[in-house]
Amino acid sequence: CDMPESLNVGNGNPSIPIINERTLPKFLESARMEKSVNRTNTRLKLFSGTANPALAQEIAWYMGLDLGKVNIKRFADGEIYVQLQESVRGCDVYLVQPTCTPTNENLMELLIMVDACRRASAKKVTAVIPYFGYARADRKTQGRESIAAKLVANLITEAGADRVLACDLHSGQSMGYFDIPVDHVYCQPVILDYLASKSIPSEDLVVVSPDVGGVARARAFAKKLSDAPLAIVDKRRSGHNVAEVMNLIGDVRGKVAIMVDDMIDTAGTIVKGAALLHQEGAREVYACCTHAVFSPPAIERLSGGLLQEVIVTNTLPVAEKNYFPQLTILSVANLLGETIWRVHDDSSVSSIFL
């Protein structure tokens, strides 16, 4: 096992694994061999917004850099003020900021940071957005609606970003909303590597998509998990943020069911899906997702006992008060750090995921 076992000894405090040289995940080993470029370039600068400073710091550690100094504060009336505390003239700047709750605050902060870098004569500005807020507002479901994901893409471009790195966008088509290059960073390898370390025999596994929209994602996941069989929860949603389970397509009797989604928001979909899987005879149910949005009442639902483990990544910060015994948080810092290095060096990014 290359990965340290997540310490889940009954205290209930999951630890965020810090991956070091000796425990580099398998998928980065082959990537490491391709590394051939000089990485002492002082022209690369990494800055963090206030949304997830812990992740940004981890990325900086992986890259062997210090985070750039920046002053971010709020005026008495809530307006955001940003000043870079070091020169970025001629630099390749990466701004790490997920646009999670408080969504509009974090988005505006990112836009103002981009604008500040642009005006400070940065040569290139890349918005590193581990969680892209408004990603699900990616189409009109009724007349006379906004397409907020497209609007946000336009705003980021208008603010002056040259490129975007985003993790697990809700729909692949969202990349097309941007008029600038978008590197889509897939976080599944981090979760797959962790699952592989748990030594669940592959004959016992069934990968489950909690809704019909996510079948493609789940199938890709199942393929990489020793070509495991697939099942689908067919649900009908009668309102925003409300889920309703109908029936299961496929068989999970006696199996370990692994539900895969890109995000867990209020957790209605996952928990009702898990209940259905247990009714259908699943032995254990795991939930895996990249983005731990965890809007109320997600924590109560997820810790209700239906799930053996809830495996998420740190694209968004999870407040310590929201930890619960089944929760495991994996880090995407190394993955993002590696991607940033390759973007900077104009090396291949997609070969990380082959």
Place this chain on the structure above:
Amino acid sequence: SGYAKCNLPKALNGNARVPIINETTIPKFFDSSRLEKSVSRNNTKLKLFSGTANPALSQEIAWYMGLELGKVSIKRFADGEIYVQLKESVRGCDVFLVQPTCTPTNENLMELLIMVDACRRASAKKVTAVIPYFGYARADRKTQGRESIAAKLVANLITEAGADRVLACDLHSGQSMGYFDIPVDHVYCQPVILDYLASKSISSEDLVVVSPDVGGVARARAFAKKLSDAPLAIVDKRRHGHNVAEVMNLIGDVKGKVAVMVDDIIDTAGTIVKGAALLHEEGAREVYACCTHAVFSPPAIERLSSGLLQEVIVTNTLPVAEKNYFPQLTILSVANLLGETIWRVHDDSSVSSIFL
């Protein structure tokens, strides 16, 4: 000293109320503009929608215009993302969206942008953002290196979202209009305040108009000119940090006079209150504070109600929560002014002639 004929209802006791100006008490500055009205206003292609920031003002504007506010569903998802759906067709319409971008600034701004995007995608012919208070307006230049110019960024975002035009009240600097690549109608709210002051029958020989800082002298001078060409005084202050004010000295004379301080925004009220203290030290008999935008960030209410000010006269470009009312507060309405401006924009009539 009895009052002369008063066109505006006087604010009653300790409860400041927003005066609803009706036909019989139309302000003087509308008398002349009313004569110019010559166009038909039955056009059903005009639609007025409100965001959630100041629905009371939007409703007043609609009443003035004789329109119903358009129906719109605005809600928040569990994770804070904003969802907007227009509940009536705007196809081919000239749409006006009323939304000040006041606290919570970024929420209200994002809501406006999503409303603009929704109108654009619903095939509105024209979309005008009516922004009575323009958040980030004071972030209009770099004061140190490596800063954003957030006012310019916001202008770009509004244009990018799809607005065709902006109506904004009393922008902090006139230059901000130049940040937009679309037409901006700058609506001056001074006439509303001037008309109210005129109704108070303070004799013009007693008046001194005071600018609370050197940046606002041009605004105060324009105000003084219209207030029977009253004399001007300036508080010369030095600011050592954001939202912190420090008074140094007074340029001009206010001894025995009624001082009327004029600013565009009262935020934390440090500038106004320290200025008022200085004016009293310099012998002013009474001090009034007038401004358009009642931002009133903490600790503004405590400062303003502490007794240094005879009256604090503001407009309703931003809503003032009822719990923030205090005895000296008077809130005037800019609804008629905005309604008139919207009609003229819609009809392609002159807007600036309102202010002649």
